[in-house]
Amino acid sequence: MLDFMDYIQLAFAEATNWNRDNSYLSLTTTAQSILDFSTPERLRVRVSSLSTPHFATSYTLGTVGLLDGSVSYLFSTVPLHNTPSRSALIPLRKISPGYRQVYPPIAPVQSWGWDSLLNGVGIPGLKNGPASKFPTRKDDEQTVDEAAQRKATLLHASLQLPSPTTLYALFLRRMSPTTQLSLAVCSTRGPPLSNSAPQASMLAQLSHDTGKYCNEYLFSTDNALFGWRGLWNFGPDPRVTRDDAPPRLSLLSAGAEAYYSPVSSLIGMSTGLRFSTLPAATEVPSPSSTSTPPTPISTFPYTLTLTLTPITGSLSTTYSLRASPNLAFSSRFGFNVYSWESEMVAGCELWRRAKKSTSPANDDLEWARRKMRLHDFSASLPGSPPPTPPLPSDPVHPEPVTGSETDDSEANDSVIKLRIDQSWNVRLLWEGRVKELLVSAGVGLGPGSFSLSPSLSSTASGSGSTQSGGGAPSYWRGVGVSVMYSS
Structure with missing residues (x-):
C-alpha cells in the first residue's frame, strides 16, 4: 500500500496533467505491482491529513x-480540491497499485499560458494537446488557481526517527507543458556519540515528455553520477x-x-521493450452488415515486457494478464x-467488493424497530384489517434505496495478493478497508529468503538449520500489520 504522501504526489501529477506512465522507469510497473509487493513489518500505524487543499x-x-x-x-x-483525503473515501485501487492499464499517449497541454517564441505561429498538422480547464486570459485577469497551475510546485520533507536520523x-517544479524539474536530497546523521559529519546526497532530474517520446536526464552528487533514460512510442505522433x-488497439x-x-x-x-493492448482492443466493435457477429480484437488486456542488461548479461521477461x-x-x-542463476x-491479485445490505429487514437496527412497534398503538393487531401504507417520510418504513445510493454503499473494497518464486518462497498480502481505516496485513513463508538466486536461498536455509542446533529450518519469514487513517 502506498504511503499517504505518495498518494498526494500522484494527485499532484494528475492535477498538472503529467503522464507518469510515459517513462522508461514505468516500463515494467504492471508486473512489479503484482510480483514485487512488500509485506508490512511488525506493527505500523500511520495518521495523515490533508488539512487544506x-x-x-x-x-x-x-x-x-x-x-x-x-x-x-x-x-x-x-x-x-478533487482529491479524496479521508481514508473512508480514498479509492483502494489508487493507494494499492495492481494491474496498470496502459493508455495511448496524448499530447501535453499547451494552453497553460507559458510564454513561448512560437506563440501565434501556426504549424500545419500540429495539435496543441488537450485544452486546459482554464480559459486563456491576460495576466491581469487570471485567477489564483490559474496562476497556481502555471507555477505548479511541490515541496515535500520527511524526517525519519530515531538515530540514525534521516x-x-x-x-x-513544472517548468513548461513538456518539462519538469525534480530535486531530491537525502541526509543521514550518524549515532549520537559519533563525530562524523552527516552523509548527504542530491539527485537532480530533468524530464521532457512530448507524448511521442520522453527523455530524462539525471545527476547525482554520489560519485558524480550522470544518467539518461529514454522511452519511444511506436506509431502515430x-x-x-x-x-x-x-x-x-495496441502500443509498442x-x-x-x-x-x-x-x-x-x-x-x-x-x-x-513493452507491448500492451489498449482499452479499444477489448471493446466490442459496432455491428456491420455481415452476418458474422462482432468480436473484440483481444479477449483480455495483457502486457508483455522484455528487458536486457548487456553488461551483466541479465535477461528478464514478464507477462501480465x-x-x-x-x-x-x-x-x-x-x-x-x-x-546458471x-x-x-x-x-x-484478486479484488473483492462487498455490498452492504440495503434492506431494512436485514440491517443491524431491526431489533430496535421491533421493540418500537410493541409500543406503537397505530400498529395493527392480529385479525384486524391491514394498516394503511406508510408515508414516504415514515422513519419506521424507509423508502427503498435507489441505484445511486446502492453504488455508494459499495465501499468495502479489499484485495488479496499472492506471490511465489522458484524456491517456494511465498508472500501473501491482504489490503482492505475496515470501518474508516485502511488496513494492510501480510505474511511471508518459505525455506529461504526472497533472493534472485536459488543457491543463495539454499545457503540461507542451511545456515538457519545450523544455528537452530540441527533442527528443521523455520518456514516462518515474518508477519506484519499496517493501519492508516487519514482525514
Missing part, C-alpha cells in the same frame, strides 16, 4: 525491533494525429537507460547468460 501532514509510528517513526510535510501550489526533501483517426514502446560516473568509473546500461476486472495474473522469468516468479 495545499498542505498535507503525515505521522508514522512503527515497532520494528525498536520504536521508530517519521514526520512528513507536503505543500503544493496547485489546490487539490532527512528526505523533494522539490518538484499524438501531436499530429487527426481527430477522425480510428482508436489505437522501446526504451533504454545509461549511467556513468567519472569518479568511480562506473558504467551501467539497460534496454527494454487481466482475466477479469477483479482478477489479474503475472509471471516473470529471468536468467543470466554468464552464469535464474529466476521464475508467479503471482496474482
Whole structure:
C-alpha cells in the first residue's frame, strides 16, 4: 500500500496533467505491482491529513525491533480540491497499485499560458494537446488557481526517527507543458556519540515528455553520477494525429537507460521493450452488415515486457494478464547468460467488493424497530384489517434505496495478493478497508529468503538449520500489520 504522501504526489501529477506512465522507469510497473509487493513489518500505524487543499501532514509510528517513526510535510501550489483525503473515501485501487492499464499517449497541454517564441505561429498538422480547464486570459485577469497551475510546485520533507536520523526533501517544479524539474536530497546523521559529519546526497532530474517520446536526464552528487533514460512510442505522433483517426488497439514502446560516473568509473546500461493492448482492443466493435457477429480484437488486456542488461548479461521477461476486472495474473522469468542463476516468479491479485445490505429487514437496527412497534398503538393487531401504507417520510418504513445510493454503499473494497518464486518462497498480502481505516496485513513463508538466486536461498536455509542446533529450518519469514487513517 502506498504511503499517504505518495498518494498526494500522484494527485499532484494528475492535477498538472503529467503522464507518469510515459517513462522508461514505468516500463515494467504492471508486473512489479503484482510480483514485487512488500509485506508490512511488525506493527505500523500511520495518521495523515490533508488539512487544506495545499498542505498535507503525515505521522508514522512503527515497532520494528525498536520504536521508530517519521514526520512528513507536503505543500503544493496547485489546490487539490478533487482529491479524496479521508481514508473512508480514498479509492483502494489508487493507494494499492495492481494491474496498470496502459493508455495511448496524448499530447501535453499547451494552453497553460507559458510564454513561448512560437506563440501565434501556426504549424500545419500540429495539435496543441488537450485544452486546459482554464480559459486563456491576460495576466491581469487570471485567477489564483490559474496562476497556481502555471507555477505548479511541490515541496515535500520527511524526517525519519530515531538515530540514525534521516532527512528526505523533494522539490518538484513544472517548468513548461513538456518539462519538469525534480530535486531530491537525502541526509543521514550518524549515532549520537559519533563525530562524523552527516552523509548527504542530491539527485537532480530533468524530464521532457512530448507524448511521442520522453527523455530524462539525471545527476547525482554520489560519485558524480550522470544518467539518461529514454522511452519511444511506436506509431502515430499524438501531436499530429487527426481527430477522425480510428482508436489505437495496441502500443509498442522501446526504451533504454545509461549511467556513468567519472569518479568511480562506473558504467551501467539497460534496454527494454513493452507491448500492451489498449482499452479499444477489448471493446466490442459496432455491428456491420455481415452476418458474422462482432468480436473484440483481444479477449483480455495483457502486457508483455522484455528487458536486457548487456553488461551483466541479465535477461528478464514478464507477462501480465487481466482475466477479469477483479482478477489479474503475472509471471516473470529471468536468467543470466554468464552464469546458471535464474529466476521464475508467479503471482496474482484478486479484488473483492462487498455490498452492504440495503434492506431494512436485514440491517443491524431491526431489533430496535421491533421493540418500537410493541409500543406503537397505530400498529395493527392480529385479525384486524391491514394498516394503511406508510408515508414516504415514515422513519419506521424507509423508502427503498435507489441505484445511486446502492453504488455508494459499495465501499468495502479489499484485495488479496499472492506471490511465489522458484524456491517456494511465498508472500501473501491482504489490503482492505475496515470501518474508516485502511488496513494492510501480510505474511511471508518459505525455506529461504526472497533472493534472485536459488543457491543463495539454499545457503540461507542451511545456515538457519545450523544455528537452530540441527533442527528443521523455520518456514516462518515474518508477519506484519499496517493501519492508516487519514482525514
